Amino acid sequence: MPRAQLNLEKPTPLQMEQLQWIIITSENADEVFKKLEEQGIDPVLWGLTDKDFELLAKNFARIRNQMKITNDLLDKYKEYYEGDSEKLDDGDSK
Amino acid sequence: MFGLRLFFIGIVATAIAGGGFYVMKLRSDNAILKSNQIKLESAVAEQQQLIENQKKDFEDILAANQKMNELVSVLKKDLDDLDKRFNKKNRDVGKLAIAKTKVIEKITNNGSKNANRCIEIASGSPLTEKEKNATKKSEINPECPSIANPNYVPY
Numbered sequence: 001m002p003r004a005q006l007n008l009e010k011p012t013p014l015q016m017e018q019l020q021w022i023i024i025t026s027e028n029a030d031e032v033f034k035k036l037e038e039q040g041i042d043p044v045l046w047g048l049t050d051k052d053f054e055l056l057a058k059n060f061a062r063i064r065n066q067m068k069i070t071n072d073l074l075d076k077y078k079e080y081y082e083g084d085s086e087k088l089d090d091g092d093s094k
Numbered sequence: 095m096f097g098l099r100l101f102f103i104g105i106v107a108t109a110i111a112g113g114g115f116y117v118m119k120l121r122s123d124n125a126i127l128k129s130n131q132i133k134l135e136s137a138v139a140e141q142q143q144l145i146e147n148q149k150k151d152f153e154d155i156l157a158a159n160q161k162m163n164e165l166v167s168v169l170k171k172d173l174d175d176l177d178k179r180f181n182k183k184n185r186d187v188g189k190l191a192i193a194k195t196k197v198i199e200k201i202t203n204n205g206s207k208n209a210n211r212c213i214e215i216a217s218g219s220p221l222t223e224k225e226k227n228a229t230k231k232s233e234i235n236p237e238c239p240s241i242a243n244p245n246y247v248p249y
Contacts, residue, residue, distance in 0.1 A: 010218060011217070011218065012218075013214055013215075013217045013218040013219035013220075014213055014214050014217040014219070015214065015219075016210035016211075016213055016214055017210075018206075018207060018210060019206065020203065021199060021202045021203050021206055022199065023191050023195050023198060023199045023202065025191065025192050025195055027192075027195075028195055049188070050186075050187045050188030050191060051188075053187070053202075054180045054187065057176060057180075057205070057209070058173070058176060058177070060209055060213075061172065061173050061176050061209070061212075061237070061238075062173065063213075064209070064212050064213050064216045064238065065169040065170075065172070065173065065216070067213070067216040067217055068165065068169060068215075068216035068241055069162070069165060069166065069169070071216065071217065071218055072161075072162065072165055073162065076158045076161070076162065079158075080154055080155075080158060083154075
């Protein structure tokens with residue numbers, strides 16, 4: 001007697017929030033903070049150096065790649081272990 | 095004389111009875127052989143089906159492995175391309191940002207938007223028609239063309 005299929009729903013795809021990067025240099029810092037105050041935003045910023053920004057971008061890309069690999073791996077397992085029954089279901093419905 | 099005749103009749107009757115039993119035994123053996131033959135043919139067919147299934151499974155496993163290796167390879171290329179964007183020909187993004195602050199800010203925000211979309215795709219979001227049909231450099235998501243633009247061939 002074959003085991004019942006697990007049939008877990010795939011996780012809902014993410015919907016990312018857009019964020020705004022602001023580049024501050026020693027020359028435009030006053031202007032940037034002034035603009036924030038004018039827009040009613042607290043004049044405070046979390047900073048990264050150019051090197052750390054590069055690392056953040058690469059970390060982000062690595063996480064993305066890992067997600068894609070894991071997701072595809074899951075699809076392949078599902079296709080392999082449940083593929084035949086899906087084909088049978090298709091055949092029945094025709 | 096009568097005794098001799100009776101003796102021969104007995105022999106003939108015994109021979110006929112023996113022949114009858116022999117034929118019945120042959121029929122019985124034949125039935126068993128036929129039944130065994132059917133079982134054997136059925137077992138051979140099952141074995142052949144099993145071998146066919148194993149062969150197909152093996153082909154599926156090879157194909158899945160190949161697909162995964164290809165994916166790992168194209169994703170690595172995306173990562174290498176990102177590295178090039180920061181460091182191509184000793185490019186210094188920091189100095190560029192000081193010199194052209196607004197331009198680099200715009201490029202950074204566009205890149206961030208594209209990178210967000212890449213995460214959405216990697217998490218299973220279906221591709222839009224625009225993403226599927228992109229074939230030119232100006233149409234693709236440069237952060238992850240390998241997963242966002244399946245019809246794009248780098249040139």
